[in-house]
Amino acid sequence: MTTSVREPRRTTPSSRWAWLRGDRLTTINLVLTFVIICAVFATQSQYFLTIENFLNVGRTLGVVGIVAIGMTLVLVTGGVDLSVGSVAALSGVVTSILWTKSGIPLGLAAVLGLLSGTLVGFLNGYLVAVVRINPLITTLASLSIIRGLAFVMSEGQTNQLNNDAFKFLGRGEIAGLPVSLIIMISLYVIFILVMSYTQFGRNLYAIGGSPDASRLAGISVTRHLLIVYTLCGTLAAFGGLIISSQLASSAPRAAVGLEFTVIAATVLGGTSLAGGKGTLIGTLVGVFILRVLDNGLTQTRISSFYQDVVGGLVLLLAVGFDQIRLKLTDKLGGGRK
C-alpha cells in the first residue's frame, strides 16, 4: 500500500497575484484611468458628476460604442475596417431615400438601411477572406466607394427624417436611461458572452494569433472572416441609424472620421492592432474614457485645439503604459496571458 502525502499548498506572491495579469490588469488600469479622469473633471466642474451629465454621456456614446464592437472583432482577427464611417453614412442615406422618395414605410426602410451595411461588410469580408486583398487596402477602397455612393444617392443633400418613432431610437429613454445606451450595453453583453464562452469567439483569437496555424487546426478562417466583417458592417450601419435618429436627418457627410475614433477607443481598450488580443470590456471602458474626456474638456471650456492634443496624449499614455507593463512582465518571467 502506498500512501501519498499531499504537500500543503503554498501561496507564493506570484501565484497570489497571478489572476491580475494580462487582459484583467489592462482593464483595471483602464478603469483606474477612467476614475482619475472623472475625479479631475469633478474638481473643475460642479456639474460634471451629475446624473443629468452622465445620462448625456450615455446618450452620446452609443454610436461609437456599438461600432467599436464590430471593430474589436475585426482587429482581434488581425484585420481592420476603415469603412465604418462611410457605412454609417450610407445606412442613413439609404433609409431616408427609401422613406422619403420611394414611399417605403420607415421601419422597413431602416431595416434595408441596416442591410446595406450588412452587404458592404460581406463584400469587405469576401475581398479580404476569399480574394485575399489586404484588409487595409480593401476597406480604404470601400471607405471611398461607399462615401461616394452616399453622395451620389443623396445628391449631396441633407435629408430630414422627422418621425417620432424613429427619433425614439436615438433620443428616447426607457426607465430614465437613454435607449441607445440600453441597446449598446445589451449588445456588449451578447458579444462578450460570444467572445468568451463560444468556440466561435475562441477561434477569432486563434485566427488573429496565427491564421495558418488556425487553418491547420481545422478552423475555417474564410468563414470566420466573412462573418466578422459582415457583423462589423451591420453594426456600423446600426450606428448610422442611431446618428440619423439623434439628428432626425441623414447626410452623406455624416460620421466622417468615425473609423479613427472607434479604432482609438478599441486600441485604448487593449486590443492589439496585430490581432489575437483584446477584450470587449476593455473596448467599452476605452469608449467611456474618450467620451468622458470630450465631455469634461468641453464643460471646463478648454479650447478644441487642446482637446485634440489631450485625446491623443491619453491614447499614447494608456497604450504606452500597457506596453511597458507587458515588457516588464516578460522580463520578470511572468509570461503573457
Added chain:
Amino acid sequence: MITLRKATSLFLATAIIGAAAVPFAGVIAQDGECPTAQDSYVIGFANLTEDIVFTQLVREGIEGAAAEAGNVEIVLADNRLDGATALANADNFIAQGVDAVIEFQTDEAFGNVIMSRFRREGIPVIAIDIPMPGATFFGADNYTAGLLAGEALAAWANENWEGGADALLVLELPQSGPVPAARMQGMIDGIQDNLETPVAEEAIYLLDSKNTQEESFNVVSDILPSIPDAERILAVTINDGVALGVIAAAEAAGRGEQIMVVGQGADPSGQEEIIKEGSRYLGATGYFPELYGYQIIPAMIDILECRPVAPSVYVNHEFISAENVCEFYGETELLAEFCAE
C-alpha cells in the same frame, strides 16, 4: 476674450479683403481700344468641388448666366478642394487659351502661384469667396451676413424673452481661419448690440462645431448639463447643418423649448426646419449661390470690355425666416405646399 477675438477677426478679414483690393481688369490701350474685347468669350470656371450642394448651385448659376449672355462659352473644371488640382486646372485653362477665369479654390499658398501664371498670360480672374491676390473678389460679405442673423435673433429675444438670454452658444469653426470667424463675430455683435440686456461674457460659450451635425450635437449635449438654470438659450451657428445638430441636442435633452437658433446658408435642409410649426430655427442668412453667376458673368464681361468693376463685389444677403422664405424659394418643390397655404 471676445474683444480680442473680435479685434483679431476684424483685422484678418480687413487684411484679406485689402489684399484683393487691386482688381485685374481689362486695360485700355493707348489708342483707346480695349484689347481684350471680342464678340464672344471662352471663360474657364474652376469650381471648389462638385460634392457640395452650395458649389453645385454656383456652377449651375454660372452656366445659366452664360447661356443668358449668349456670347459666353464656359469651360468647367473641378478643383476638388485641393490646391495642387487647382494649379493643374489653371495650367489647363491657359493651354486651352481661355479669355478669362473664374476661380473658386481654398488654398492661399496655391492662390499666389495660380495668380502669377494668369497675370503672366494677361488673363483676368474673378475669385469666388476666397480672395486671391490681383483677382476681383466676388463672394460673401461674411461679417454683414453674420450681423443680419444676430440682429434677427436679438429682435426675437427682445420680443419673446424680455430682451435677455441666460446663455449664448456660439457654434464656430476655429480651424478655418478668418472668413468663418468674421461670420461668427458678426452674429455675436448683432446680438450683443441689439439685445436689450446683452448676454454676460461668462455666459457666452464658444464651441467647435467641426462643421458637422454630429459634432454640434455632441458639444451642445455636453454643455447643456453645465447650464441647468439657463432657460433662455440663444445659439448662433456657422451653417444650417450645424444648426440642425444644435436643435437636435436640445430636443434630446428635453430642453427644446429653451433654445432659439440662427444660422448661415438657408439651404434646403435649413428651409425645411425653418418652416416647421414651432420650429426653434428662427432663420438663416441667405447666400443665394444660385445667383452668383448672374453677377459674376456680367462683371467678367465688363472687365473684358474694359469697363470699370469694383475690386470687391459682394453678395446681397438677406435673412431668411418663415415670414419671407416664400419670397425667395416659393417656387421650389420643397416649399410649394407651405407657400401655397
